Amino acid sequence: MNTTAIPVARLASVVKRYGALTAVDGLDLMLHRGELLALLGPNGAGKSTAISLLLGLVRADAGQVELFGQDPQQLVARRRIGVMLQSATLPPTLRVGELIRQIASYYPAPRSVQESAELAGVTDLLRRPYAKLSGGQQRRVQFALALCGRPELLFLDEPTVGMDIEARQKLWAAIRHLIAEGCSVVLTTHYLEEAEALADRVCVMARGKIISEGTVDQLRARVALKRVRCITRLDIAAVSVWPEVVEARRDGERLWLSTASAEALVRRLLDADAQLSELEVQRAGLAEAFTELTREADASAEPQREAA
Amino acid sequence: MNAVISTLPTTHADTRMPLRRVIGAYLEEARAECLRYLRSPGFLIPTVMLPTVFYLMFGIVLGRANGADAPRYLLAAYGTFGVMAPGLFGFGLALSMERDNGLMMLKRALPMPPGAYLLGKMVMAMLVAATVSVLLLLMATFMAHVPLTAPQMLSLFVTDLFGVLPFCAMGLLLGTLIKGQGAPSVVNLIYLPMAFLSGLWFPLSMMPKLIQQLAPVWPSYHLNQLALSAVGLGQSASWPHVVTLLVYTVGFVMLAARRLRKFG
Known part of the structure; x- marks a missing residue:
């Protein structure tokens, strides 16, 4: 059996x-x-x-x-x-x-x-x-x-x-x-x-x-997420615990956020930081999500390679 | 209990293969391999034409000028020359090409019985060798009027038919060593000089001492000695040549198997 x-x-x-x-x-x-x-x-x-x-x-x-x-x-x-x-x-x-x-x-x-x-x-x-x-x-x-x-x-x-x-x-x-x-x-x-x-x-x-x-x-579902990018003084640790935020990371001076509800997140960001600039909202397509996934894997592999 | 068992997904129809179907797979493979080359003029025309046209020119048209035994001698020699090609090209070149173009990989992934691939190519090579042998025998008998007894004819035919096998083995090894665009020239660079150095075009007695002494190195020399014996021009006992060819065949196959296991 x-x-x-x-x-x-x-x-x-x-x-x-x-x-x-x-x-x-x-x-x-x-x-x-x-x-x-x-x-x-x-x-x-x-x-x-x-x-x-x-x-x-x-x-x-x-x-x-x-x-x-x-x-x-x-x-x-x-x-x-x-x-x-x-x-x-x-x-x-x-x-x-x-x-x-x-x-x-x-x-x-x-x-x-x-x-x-x-x-x-x-x-x-x-x-x-x-x-x-x-x-x-x-x-x-x-x-x-x-x-x-x-x-x-x-x-x-x-x-x-x-x-x-x-x-x-x-x-x-x-x-x-x-x-x-x-x-x-x-x-x-x-x-x-x-x-x-x-x-x-x-x-x-x-x-x-x-x-x-x-x-x-x-x-x-991952693909349905939208990507919000901006230059802000806000602390990444503080932002990443907001309920609207699925994922947060910093790329140079820019903050990258993934979210399912872009409108709510943008409103909150603007309220929290009046000097916020370079705001962008993007929809990720299936192909983009896929590229994104693989790029993330590449990025996370980078430090390991340098260590080795 | 029965009900429970019957709702289980049936483990698929048994994957054991009846012997009849295994044999069928070998036959299908051989059939496909033969069909494939019989329809391929680029392979068939040179392999069949080269030895027969050479025999027509040097064995029949110019033959008598070279002595009374020339048509008989060249019947054996061009037979040897003719059976080298299906082994070296049909086996060796085909293998190197199929390693290159992905067919070999597909067949290894499929449940093809392991020997079927090699056996199919072997049968094809033997079929072409038999064709060349029969054509040469017909030309010798009806055009050159070489007096041959039936046992001599049969003996030459059998020598040619099985004589292809050492060259299949050599082709197999070559096929594991060479790859890609240059493969046909590499095979020709081995085939033609080896034929010349084994005395297939000109008798060894006309050649420099060094070439005569080197001749036993070539498998084609040994096959040619057997073919000469078959038509009544033998100069020495046959068995050392048979043993040498067997050793070559086994050696080539073992080397090829090692390379295939290692590199695929």
């Missing part, structure tokens, strides 16, 4: 170094059945390394990596996953149908070529050689290859790069269909709206660690 409690994928205190570079630095990650986890982060944050660890492509220097409670380097564990990598050149002279047939043969109970093609929306391309397809079509074929083995866990690395809006939405619909069937998904993407449209849970990575984790709503 314990089998039901085993997470689909798990990283526990994982460390991976490449020479002097620590790509993944004490990473903890857990994925459950039927869940879509979006992994976000700037380039070099350690997303690809995290995925490579879960796929068994690289071995961790420390910590535990498990797929269905097993070592990902075990073939039996990987028979339950489907993979769509960001950069893989498939044999150009093979036809789409032949590619699906080839990849499906690796799995114990795969979908038929027809079913895979229908799910990925490539039925009209089955007889075409891979090299003759457009970038977006090739991406859809790679998606068909990822799902043809009837996987319980899908790895999708930037799946919609190069797709037009319509194709992207079709792919999203297909992903939702698979999740409804109980499939779990690990998604990495640069498109925040993609994470927003699909993810149950979002993990933001920076410098090999997870710096923010939560539901899309929770991330959005």
Whole structure:
């Protein structure tokens, strides 16, 4: 009965170094059945390394990596996953149908070529050689290859790069269909709206660690905050305890405040300091919140590096 | 109790693979690999054309001028020359390219049976080697009128067919060492000089002493000695050459496996 409690994928205190570079630095990650986890982060944050660890492509220097409670380097564990990598050149002279047939043969109970093609929306391309397809079509074929083995866990690395809006939405619909069937998904993407449209849970990575984790709503809540900047004599310690203030910090002579109610905060600031100047109020978009999150992580890592 | 159990999420259809499907995966991989290269003129034309056209020119058109045994000698030599290419290019070059373009990484992430990748490429190389061998035998028989007995033909065919394997192994090792744009020239820089130095284009007896003494270093020299024996021009016992080729094959594979484990 314990089998039901085993997470689909798990990283526990994982460390991976490449020479002097620590790509993944004490990473903890857990994925459950039927869940879509979006992994976000700037380039070099350690997303690809995290995925490579879960796929068994690289071995961790420390910590535990498990797929269905097993070592990902075990073939039996990987028979339950489907993979769509960001950069893989498939044999150009093979036809789409032949590619699906080839990849499906690796799995114990795969979908038929027809079913895979229908799910990925490539039925009209089955007889075409891979090299003759457009970038977006090739991406859809790679998606068909990822799902043809009837996987319980899908790895999708930037799946919609190069797709037009319509194709992207079709792919999203297909992903939702698979999740409804109980499939779990690990998604990495640069498109925040993609994470927003699909993810149950979002993990933001920076410098090999997870710096923010939560539901899309929770991330959005952070985004709903507004940023107030001004030059003031007010003491940061005093301001940071105001109920309107979520977060306060000082940047040179400026005070930076995050708030959910900008109007109330601005009124209070002006009342408290008549000489206040350079007042700015900004709305943070999803992308800005994301950049902000990762920049905060960078800033907090700075002193440590200097100490080291 | 039963009700409780049935509400538990079913642990997925078993991930054990029936033997029939495992074999199926190997066959599919080999099939895809063969199809892929048969449709790729950039690979197939040079590998099949080079030895056959050379044989036509030097073995048949100019052959008699070089002595009565020249067409027979060159049948063996161009056979050897012909089977080196699918091993070195079909295996080595393909591997280095696939390490470069991400296909290798995708296949390692997928649950492909470990040997299927190598076996698929091996089958493809053997198929091309067999084609070259048959074409040369047909040309020798019908165009050069080399009198060959059936056992001689069969013996040369089998030598060529399995003779591709040491070069697959060598290609495998090369594929783990070289990467990127320069890879084709590197393979050619090994392939062509090695063919020349093994006496495949001109008999070793016409070459300087040093080259003659160096010849046993090259795997292609040993394969050529076996091919010469097969067509009745053997000068020495076959078994030392067979053993040498086996040692080369195992050595190359072991070195390649070590590099693959280390660097992927």
